[in-house]
Amino acid sequence: MYSVLEATLNGKTVHAGDVIPKGVVINLTLSDGKGDAEVDIPNLIGLTLNEARLAASGGSSSLSIGDVIYEGSIEDTSKAVIIRQNPFVSDTLVKIAIGSRINIVLSQ
Known part of the structure; x- marks a missing residue:
């Protein structure tokens, strides 16, 4: 399972509740939550x-x-x-x- 650390659209951060056009590509930064500990x-x-x-x-x-x-x-x-x-x-x-x-x- 992964956690979403950040979502971006055209280099700008997408926040919860933002309206975005259907079909656009969003970049996600994911984490496994384990880090290097x-x-x-x-x-x-x-x-x-x-x-x-x-x-x-x-x-x-x-x-x-x-x-x-x-x-x-x-x-x-x-x-x-x-x-x-x-x-x-x-x-x-x-x-x-x-x-x-x-x-x-x-x-x-």
Whole structure:
């Protein structure tokens, strides 16, 4: 989803309520609302998939769960816990861009 930052017609800003001719081209400046901000990488190890989804999307981070891989014999996927994640917190990487995806591996 995008937000309209500005609408222009012939180089002039179009404001709400302005009357414009039908069929003219309007230039829109759009934003994804994410900017270039970064957020802390959450540690999802030991969480279930549902818990990880809540942890990733919480606050203003807008992170999401990407690829989900199940490893080994899984009897009940709702009880499987995360054993690996990518990206993960390390000495050199502690932040990622808002809206990023975190890939996870679950096992029982």
